[in-house]
Amino acid sequence: MLSKKKIIASVAFMSAAVLGVSQATVAQAAGVTGKVEVFSWWTSGSESAALNAILSGLKKSNPGIEIINAAVAGGAGTNAKQVLATRLAAGDTPETWQTHPGGELKGYVDQASVLDLTALYKSEGWNKVVPKGLVDSMTYNGKTYSVLTGIHRANAVWTNKAALRKAGVSFGASVTFAELEAAAKKLKAAGIAPLCLGDKDIWTAAQLLEETLVGELGAATFNNLAAGKASWTDAKVVTAVNHFNTMLTWANSDHKALDWTGAVAALAKGTCAMNVMGDWAYGELIVKQQKKDNIDFGYTVIGDPKTFVTVGDSFVIGAKSKNPAAGEAFAKAVMDPKVQIAFNKLKGSAPYRTDVSTASLGSYQRAAAKTLATGTLVASLVHGQQLVAASVGQAFSDGVTVLQANKDAAAFGKAMNAATKG
Amino acid sequence: MATINKRRRLRFNPAAVALLPSFILVFIFVYIFIAYTIRISFSKNWMPGLQDFSLPEKWYGTYQELFTNFRFQADIRNTIIFTILFLAISVVAGLFLAIAVSNMSKSKVFFRNLFIMPYAVSFIVTGVIWRWIFNPVSGVNLLFKYTGVSGLYEKAFGSPLEPDWMTSPTVWGNVNGLLEKLIPGGDVLQAQMGIPVALLPVIFAASWQLCGFAMAMFLAGLSAIPHELREAAAIDRASGFRYYRSIAIPSLIPMAVTCAVILTSTSLKIFDLIYAMSGSGIGFSTDMPGIYVYESMYKALRYPLGAAASIVMLVLVCVVVLPYLLRFNKGTEE
Numbered sequence: 001m002l003s004k005k006k007i008i009a010s011v012a013f014m015s016a017a018v019l020g021v022s023q024a025t026v027a028q029a030a031g032v033t034g035k036v037e038v039f040s041w042w043t044s045g046s047e048s049a050a051l052n053a054i055l056s057g058l059k060k061s062n063p064g065i066e067i068i069n070a071a072v073a074g075g076a077g078t079n080a081k082q083v084l085a086t087r088l089a090a091g092d093t094p095e096t097w098q099t100h101p102g103g104e105l106k107g108y109v110d111q112a113s114v115l116d117l118t119a120l121y122k123s124e125g126w127n128k129v130v131p132k133g134l135v136d137s138m139t140y141n142g143k144t145y146s147v148l149t150g151i152h153r154a155n156a157v158w159t160n161k162a163a164l165r166k167a168g169v170s171f172g173a174s175v176t177f178a179e180l181e182a183a184a185k186k187l188k189a190a191g192i193a194p195l196c197l198g199d200k201d202i203w204t205a206a207q208l209l210e211e212t213l214v215g216e217l218g219a220a221t222f223n224n225l226a227a228g229k230a231s232w233t234d235a236k237v238v239t240a241v242n243h244f245n246t247m248l249t250w251a252n253s254d255h256k257a258l259d260w261t262g263a264v265a266a267l268a269k270g271t272c273a274m275n276v277m278g279d280w281a282y283g284e285l286i287v288k289q290q291k292k293d294n295i296d297f298g299y300t301v302i303g304d305p306k307t308f309v310t311v312g313d314s315f316v317i318g319a320k321s322k323n324p325a326a327g328e329a330f331a332k333a334v335m336d337p338k339v340q341i342a343f344n345k346l347k348g349s350a351p352y353r354t355d356v357s358t359a360s361l362g363s364y365q366r367a368a369a370k371t372l373a374t375g376t377l378v379a380s381l382v383h384g385q386q387l388v389a390a391s392v393g394q395a396f397s398d399g400v401t402v403l404q405a406n407k408d409a410a411a412f413g414k415a416m417n418a419a420t421k422g
Numbered sequence: 423m424a425t426i427n428k429r430r431r432l433r434f435n436p437a438a439v440a441l442l443p444s445f446i447l448v449f450i451f452v453y454i455f456i457a458y459t460i461r462i463s464f465s466k467n468w469m470p471g472l473q474d475f476s477l478p479e480k481w482y483g484t485y486q487e488l489f490t491n492f493r494f495q496a497d498i499r500n501t502i503i504f505t506i507l508f509l510a511i512s513v514v515a516g517l518f519l520a521i522a523v524s525n526m527s528k529s530k531v532f533f534r535n536l537f538i539m540p541y542a543v544s545f546i547v548t549g550v551i552w553r554w555i556f557n558p559v560s561g562v563n564l565l566f567k568y569t570g571v572s573g574l575y576e577k578a579f580g581s582p583l584e585p586d587w588m589t590s591p592t593v594w595g596n597v598n599g600l601l602e603k604l605i606p607g608g609d610v611l612q613a614q615m616g617i618p619v620a621l622l623p624v625i626f627a628a629s630w631q632l633c634g635f636a637m638a639m640f641l642a643g644l645s646a647i648p649h650e651l652r653e654a655a656a657i658d659r660a661s662g663f664r665y666y667r668s669i670a671i672p673s674l675i676p677m678a679v680t681c682a683v684i685l686t687s688t689s690l691k692i693f694d695l696i697y698a699m700s701g702s703g704i705g706f707s708t709d710m711p712g713i714y715v716y717e718s719m720y721k722a723l724r725y726p727l728g729a730a731a732s733i734v735m736l737v738l739v740c741v742v743v744l745p746y747l748l749r750f751n752k753g754t755e756e
Binding site for chain 2: 081082085086088089103104107108110111112113199200201202252253254255256257258320384389390391393394395398401402404405406
């Protein structure tokens with residue numbers, strides 16, 4: 001029998017669904033039946049294993065469901081997004097697909113392609129266990145549209161402990177630009193490049209600027225900047241951008257010929273000392289470079305150590321898909337506390353539900369989960385997580401590309417003002 | 423009489439019937455889609471799930487934005503520089519290799535395969551390998567250092583030979599002042615119009631990959647020259663150099679044109695090599711329209727802008743290919 005809550009949810013659901021109304025009523029205690037097509041770009045090693053953790057959770061709670069894993073290979077969804085765009089244009093909508101919360105999600109909301117999950121968040125009590133900053137990054141005009149799988153932290157400064165020791169530098173839980181500058185001087189004297197950078201792909205340099213801005217201006221100002229509510233030509237912003245320009249001069253001279261993994265490798269080797277990178281670098285350091293946390297490498301944060309710049313993956317439900325009820329079942333599987341631990345263990349990101357026990361995770365992930373639950377959350381603009389048009393993120397990385405050539409912080413500010421207000 | 427014949431031929435032409443299916447497919451999947459893309463490029467905010475074709479305030483607004491954009495200006499500059507240099511190097515090197523290989527006896531097959539091998543490699547692989555080679559810290563600069571070339575250079579010019587390769591932000595020969603006088607409206611150029619130094623290693627890598635292809639075409643052209651001509655030249659006591667200058671190379675010109683058109687269309691559409699080798703580069707010094715289209719559409723989700731850029735790319739390709747096709751048609755009619 002349907003519980004009262006479920007009836008309310010189903011009614012809200014049906015009113016939102018354009019098609020598949022009859023299927024929605026099939027949602028019963030015994031689980032959902034029919035096909036569910038899960039569209040993602042998780043095809044490689046740990047990612048596909050993590051996705052399977054969700055899928056097996058889904059199968060367990062819905063034995064009658066038929067899962068179609070429609071993953072398209074290509075890092076960061078480069079190919080998948082193209083395939084999805086053509087499928088949406090043709091009206092061949094999958095039940096659920098992977099998307100970044102923020103601008104990308106907003107793009108789908110603008111196209112009316114995704115279902116409103118607000119009622120589901122309320123009926124399942126997800127609002128109470130998901131940090132508000134994260135819900136906000138998936139909420140547009142008061143409606144919440146996706147469910148998160150896990151969260152990566154973008155604003156970490158990874159350090160090579162031996163290199164720092166050699167130069168006589170040590171960092172606490174957080175650093176200011178002045179401290180970084182002093183450290184850079186000592187490191188240079190010791191013959192070590194202060195900064196590890198691999199910005200063949202511009203997002204790594206853009207991320208360095210983002211974390212500098214967040215660190216020096218604070219979370220609230222950064223959010224206002226991204227939303228076009230604060231001016232990018234403000235003196236404080238210009239100063240922070242100029243600090244970024246200074247930092248670029250500290251980088252390894254081959255930075256433009258390396259990608260982010262090359263920078264992490266250089267950090268592990270100790271030819272450079274600090275790398276501003278998301279915590280996907282953690283997995284790279286531990287697994288590929290065989291380095292030990294807190295012995296070979298450490299980490300700190302620019303500015304407030306409680307600030308957590310979030311990069312998450314989420315799933316939406318296709319509004320025009322054949323079986324949205326199965327999409328809903330998938331969303332529930334993603335939010336299942338057990339699934340969340342299993343998923344994040346494999347993916348290397350942090351679980352975000354405040355009510356799950358992180359005891360079984362590694363020490364870094366435990367610390368990250370704690371900061372995530374209690375800290376100040378800022379959605380990453382560079383990784384498309386800010387709830388602004390995706391073109392703002394593109395303007396930011398285009399601006400950084402130009403900035404590298406002309407070092408003109410004022411011109412960068414003007415371009416960003418135009419992009420955020422446009 | 424002639425018109426009746428023509429009409430009959432049209433009505434009962436089995437070749438036309440056989441070609442009809444492919445004509446329909448090409449018509450739909452090429453020409454209809456080009457028209458569709460043009461329509462999107464003039465829409466205000468078309469998106470895959472939201473087929474909104476309404477026009478922006480100025481119907482040409484997207485194109486105006488495109489051409490006044492720093493990045494796209496740099497892209498057009500890069501495409502032109504890349505195409506000219508890449509074409510010159512590939513065709514000249516291909517010709518040289520073809521002449522060298524055609525004069526070999528036993529080792530001919532070996533070298534022919536050796537030089538054409540890079541053509542079989544994917545652009546991604548080429549890009550990654552040449553990125554490593556042109557790394558200013560660990561790549562070819564070490565070769566300069568250990569062979570003493572860098573030392574000699576230092577003695578002559580005062581600083582060691584350590585080019586920045588793709589990491590250089592320099593643009594040679596900025597002609598913005600001159601161009602702004604020529605372009606109506608004046609102050610529209612944002613990017614520096616010149617030769618971006620960072621583009622040179624990428625051009626080199628592309629030429630390395632495709633000069634084998636040019637060589638294969640020239641080899642085919644050389645083998646098509648009748649033996650009698652060479653024998654006659656030998657009887658007239660023409661030197662090897664004279665034979666190539668006066669007979670072989672002039673007869674290779676149609677082949678060179680075909681080769682140039684194919685290589686140009688490759689270079690105008692280039693994406694994967696750049697993406698794997700250098701990315702957009704400092705100040706978009708190695709960015710290309712193909713990357714711009716991709717990022718506008720799938721990163722910035724601005725489909726009209728990406729569509730407009732892709733139409734500009736199409737026009738560029740047409741400028742090169744259409745005269746060739748027209749000439750080719752004329753040739754067959756005659």
